[in-house]
Amino acid sequence: MVEFALNHAWLVPLLPALAFVIIVFLTQRWKRLSSLVSITAMLGSFVIASIIAYGVFTNHEFIEKSLVYSLKWFGMEGFNINVGVMLDPTSSMMLFMVSLVASLIQIYSTGYMKGDPQYSLFFAYLSLFGASMLGLIISSNLLQLFVMWELVGLCSYLLIGFYTFKVSAREAAKKAFMTTRIGDFGMLLGILFLQIKFGTLDLVELAAAIPMFEQFGVSLGLLTLIALLFFMGPVAKSGQFPLHVWLPDAMEGPTPVSALIHAATMVVAGVYLIGRTLFLYVQVPGAMEVVAAIGAFTALFAAAIAITQREIKRILAYSTVSQLGYMMLALGVGSLSASMFHLWTHAFFKALMFLAAGSVLHALHNKADVWDMGGLIKKMPITGWTFVVGGLAIAGIPPFAGFWSKDEILVVTMEYAKHGHALGYVLFGMAAFTAFLTAFYMWRMIFLTFFGKEKAENHPHESPWSMTAPLIVLAVMASIGGLIGTPWANIWGEWINFGEVHHAEPALGLMLLSVILALAGIGLAYTLYCKDGEKKTARKLAENYQSLYQLSYNKFYIDEVYAWFTQKIVDGTARVTYYFDIYFVDGIVNGIAAVTRGSGKGLRYLQTGSMQTYALVFFLAILVITVVLAFGSPSLASIMGGVK
Amino acid sequence: MGTGLNPSYFIGLSAALFAIGMYGALSKRNIISVLISIELMLCAVNINLVAFNKFLTPDAFLGQIFAIFIITVAAAEVGLGLALIIAISRRRETNNLDDLNWLRW
Amino acid sequence: MENVYELIAFILLGGMVLGSALLVVTLKNLVHSVLSLIVTFIAVAGIFLLLNADFLAAVQVLVYAGGVCIMVVFGVMLIQRSDIAESNPVNWRFGFAALLGGGIFILIGMFAARSQWMIAGTEVPKDTVGTFAPILLTDFVIPFEVAAILLTVALTGALLLVKEVKANGDRS
Numbered sequence: 016m017v018e019f020a021l022n023h024a025w026l027v028p029l030l031p032a033l034a035f036v037i038i039v040f041l042t043q044r045w046k047r048l049s050s051l052v053s054i055t056a057m058l059g060s061f062v063i064a065s066i067i068a069y070g071v072f073t074n075h076e077f078i079e080k081s082l083v084y085s086l087k088w089f090g091m092e093g094f095n096i097n098v099g100v101m102l103d104p105t106s107s108m109m110l111f112m113v114s115l116v117a118s119l120i121q122i123y124s125t126g127y128m129k130g131d132p133q134y135s136l137f138f139a140y141l142s143l144f145g146a147s148m149l150g151l152i153i154s155s156n157l158l159q160l161f162v163m164w165e166l167v168g169l170c171s172y173l174l175i176g177f178y179t180f181k182v183s184a185r186e187a188a189k190k191a192f193m194t195t196r197i198g199d200f201g202m203l204l205g206i207l208f209l210q211i212k213f214g215t216l217d218l219v220e221l222a223a224a225i226p227m228f229e230q231f232g233v234s235l236g237l238l239t240l241i242a243l244l245f246f247m248g249p250v251a252k253s254g255q256f257p258l259h260v261w262l263p264d265a266m267e268g269p270t271p272v273s274a275l276i277h278a279a280t281m282v283v284a285g286v287y288l289i290g291r292t293l294f295l296y297v298q299v300p301g302a303m304e305v306v307a308a309i310g311a312f313t314a315l316f317a318a319a320i321a322i323t324q325r326e327i328k329r330i331l332a333y334s335t336v337s338q339l340g341y342m343m344l345a346l347g348v349g350s351l352s353a354s355m356f357h358l359w360t361h362a363f364f365k366a367l368m369f370l371a372a373g374s375v376l377h378a379l380h381n382k383a384d385v386w387d388m389g390g391l392i393k394k395m396p397i398t399g400w401t402f403v404v405g406g407l408a409i410a411g412i413p414p415f416a417g418f419w420s421k422d423e424i425l426v427v428t429m430e431y432a433k434h435g436h437a438l439g440y441v442l443f444g445m446a447a448f449t450a451f452l453t454a455f456y457m458w459r460m461i462f463l464t465f466f467g468k469e470k471a472e473n474h475p476h477e478s479p480w481s482m483t484a485p486l487i488v489l490a491v492m493a494s495i496g497g498l499i500g501t502p503w504a505n506i507w508g509e510w511i512n513f514g515e516v517h518h519a520e521p522a523l524g525l526m527l528l529s530v531i532l533a534l535a536g537i538g539l540a541y542t543l544y545c546k547d548g549e550k551k552t553a554r555k556l557a558e559n560y561q562s563l564y565q566l567s568y569n570k571f572y573i574d575e576v577y578a579w580f581t582q583k584i585v586d587g588t589a590r591v592t593y594y595f596d597i598y599f600v601d602g603i604v605n606g607i608a609a610v611t612r613g614s615g616k617g618l619r620y621l622q623t624g625s626m627q628t629y630a631l632v633f634f635l636a637i638l639v640i641t642v643v644l645a646f647g648s649p650s651l652a653s654i655m656g657g658v659k
Numbered sequence: 660m661g662t663g664l665n666p667s668y669f670i671g672l673s674a675a676l677f678a679i680g681m682y683g684a685l686s687k688r689n690i691i692s693v694l695i696s697i698e699l700m701l702c703a704v705n706i707n708l709v710a711f712n713k714f715l716t717p718d719a720f721l722g723q724i725f726a727i728f729i730i731t732v733a734a735a736e737v738g739l740g741l742a743l744i745i746a747i748s749r750r751r752e753t754n755n756l757d758d759l760n761w762l763r764w
Numbered sequence: 765m766e767n768v769y770e771l772i773a774f775i776l777l778g779g780m781v782l783g784s785a786l787l788v789v790t791l792k793n794l795v796h797s798v799l800s801l802i803v804t805f806i807a808v809a810g811i812f813l814l815l816n817a818d819f820l821a822a823v824q825v826l827v828y829a830g831g832v833c834i835m836v837v838f839g840v841m842l843i844q845r846s847d848i849a850e851s852n853p854v855n856w857r858f859g860f861a862a863l864l865g866g867g868i869f870i871l872i873g874m875f876a877a878r879s880q881w882m883i884a885g886t887e888v889p890k891d892t893v894g895t896f897a898p899i900l901l902t903d904f905v906i907p908f909e910v911a912a913i914l915l916t917v918a919l920t921g922a923l924l925l926v927k928e929v930k931a932n933g934d935r936s
Contacts (some may be wrong), residue, residue, distance in 0.1 A: 689851060714881065
């Protein structure tokens with residue numbers, strides 16, 4: 016059975032894809048049936064993915080060598096594209112995680128989306144998303160991966176704009192699609208470069224070829240360019256600065272979508288992709304530094320925005336951006352293991368928090384401002400306590416999952432610094448400060464939402480079991496999911512890593528530091544937002560540092576800068592090219608048309624309809640041609656096609 | 660090249676016949692007259708072919724066989740042409756070729 | 765001396781061909797033109813005999829002088845509406861056409877006069893039909909059959925075309 020699952024891993028994406036087709040074409044009219052089809056397919060995928068994970072993680076051969084099988088898709092001289100499956104510990108872990116989270120979120124959605132007129136369609140989209148995301152994970156070829164990458168982008172677009180009646184949702188969907196398009200453009204260029212220079216897009220072949228890049232006539236500079244172009248895709252998709260702007264707006268979509276796509280799975284595709292192509296990045300230290308710097312900066316930047324936001328989902332969104340920055344940082348310092356570990360734990364605790372936030376919104380009829388909430392934990396105990404688990408996990412309190420992964424990232428950053436990268440200390444400082452900010456803003460939100468005084472106008476109630484059950488499962492995963500990667504028994508690092516396995520000694524000092532930072536953040540949030548019932552200090556702080564507060568609250572005006580840029584520069588250029596087009600290009604085209612029409616009008620009178628005239632001209636032409644061929648000069652004869 | 664006949668004589672004859680036929684085909688108003696002139700031109704071609712057959716490839720009979728086929732096709736052409744002419748003149752009530760110009764601009 | 769007779773025959777027959785052909789294109793009465801055409805065809809048959817093509821000469825007389833000309837006379841009878849005496853006028857192109865014809869004749873004549881001929885030494889076999897028939901029915905059997913089909917189709921088509929069209933447009 017394990018053998019079967021390993022050799023039929025393509026079934027994992029295929030099942031949700033089938034579910035999509037079935038729902039769209041057959042069962043769309045029966046809502047219950049549609050959701051049942053979708054969930055069954057996803058659970059089936061989960062089962063297969065679990066068996067695959069079991070098969071991979073019990074066989075040590077997979078550490079060295081991944082299981083690859085593929086079919087030829089299309090090809091021509093010097094250009095062959097295969098589609099296939101690539102199974103190694105990383106992809107099996109991702110398969111397991113994505114299918115688990117997706118299953119839970121689909122179950123949750125049956126409660127959350129109840130009564131929605133497009134209920135069936137929602138599940139169809141979720142299935143399509145699941146199919147493409149799982150397909151992305153197992154791709155053995157960069158082009159195949161790119162197709163899946165675009166498909167998840169499409170699903171993201173469809174699901175953000177799912178509430179088509181909301182203008183903001185439609186706008187957010189467009190924004191997401193276009194912003195990621197910028198990155199995909201660069202990524203496609205990178206892929207083309209790889210194909211042109213190395214003649215293959217197969218991940219295994221590339222991994223073998225790239226270390227010898229000089230044999231392929233590629234200079235280090237060009238390889239750096241390729242790596243940076245390629246990095247543009249993950250920057251956009253994983254919401255890294257400066258293309259992070261779409262991700263907070265994407266929260267206009269239904270909450271399960273935010274949890275599934277914009278927290279747990281799709282946005283980490285960028286991280287996963289960089290992890291997959293790390294063999295490229297380790298060759299170019301410059302690109303690695305860029306990745307690390309952007310990751311660390313994004314982490315800090317997003318955390319700084321998150322501390323002043325008011326909407327519950329927006330805070331979570333910025334938190335997601337920040338955590339994705341952490342993962343990028345880990346990749347940038349060269350640790351696939353730490354990055355994937357954080358990806359793994361983050362998926363659980365962030366999905367958990369989004370779903371819990373969705374549960375809150377559900378109870379409060381979409382009232383999203385955390386300042387209007389309070390004391391919800393009494394009325395919604397399951398939601399509240401699972402959220403607290405998520406908060407502990409993300410803040411980094413042992414033994415919850417987030418602690419271990421975040422600590423791992425801090426450790427590898429410190430090691431990177433110690434290996435002679437001065438930049439590493441700056442990165443470490445940023446990461447550590449972000450850890451503090453994370454604990455602070457997350458617990459600010461928790462205290463404001465679940466603790467403190469209850470608001471009289473709210474009438475919350477606990478959500479149905481279909482929504483709370485996934486919360487509990489995720490809470491369990493968020494609590495214990497990190498235990499497989501503790502420094503004392505680092506099973507994780509043994510399986511998922513790149514290059515040589517390193518056995519870091521448990522860095523107790525760093526652990527202590529990160530716990531202190533987390534506790535400090537939580538403590539600060541407690542003093543400002545919980546102990547102080549009126550929140551006087553918090554308000555006073557905001558007033559005293561009005562400019563800083565506004566800067567953070569308005570997200571550092573990044574959106575405004577982009578809006579200015581598009582309105583002035585892009586639209587201006589567009590206007591110029593528009594006039595160029597209608598006057599110059601169209602002038603040429605219409606001119607050609609006018610000349611053609613005019614000459615046609617004149618020449619039609621040669622068609623007299625009299626056959627004898629035609630024959631007269633015909634014989635005259637024969638006579639003339641014959642005379643020319645016989646008596647004309649050779650050059651004239653050669654024009655006529657004759658040989659003298 | 661003794662005093663005997665050589666292909667030039669026959670080519671001259673056929674050229675003259677062809678020219679006459681061409682003149683008729685181009686200058687006659689009556690459709691049937693044009694058809695007759697075309698027959699003259701075909702005949703000129705046959706003379707040529709048979710002459711070449713005699714002087715150049717007497718054994719292979721290529722020219723004569725070609726001429727046979729031309730006569731066959733010409734016969735078919737005349738039959739069909741006359742049928743067309745009759746059908747057209749029935750509808751258009753004219754046999755002047757210059758009136759049959761409704762395929763012009 | 766045989767050459768001289770041949771030359772005399774050629775001049776006589778050629779004169780007949782050209783004279784009657786000129787009459788074909790110049791006579792005012794179309795029926796007279798057709799009659800003149802018969803003379804032309806028979807003279808051409810004579811030329812064929814001169815060229816040792818006796819089978820072709822026979823075919824020429826049978827098909828052209830016999831079949832085609834009779835068919836044409838019937839055609840004239842069926843379509844002629846106005847006075848038959850003025851049935852064969854020329855149009856405005858006759859000047860150009862005459863010049864063009866003269867030009868082509870002079871050109872070809874010039875080429876022919878200049879040409880040097882590589883005369884094959886052999887004679888045409890005496891038994892022309894006997895030699896001719898096996899070639900036609902072996903090497904050329906496919907064109908032969910195609911010609912047969914062509915004739916059938918042409919005749920059927922001709923029949924269909926000239927069939928009386930009824931008032932309601934129904935041809936059947």
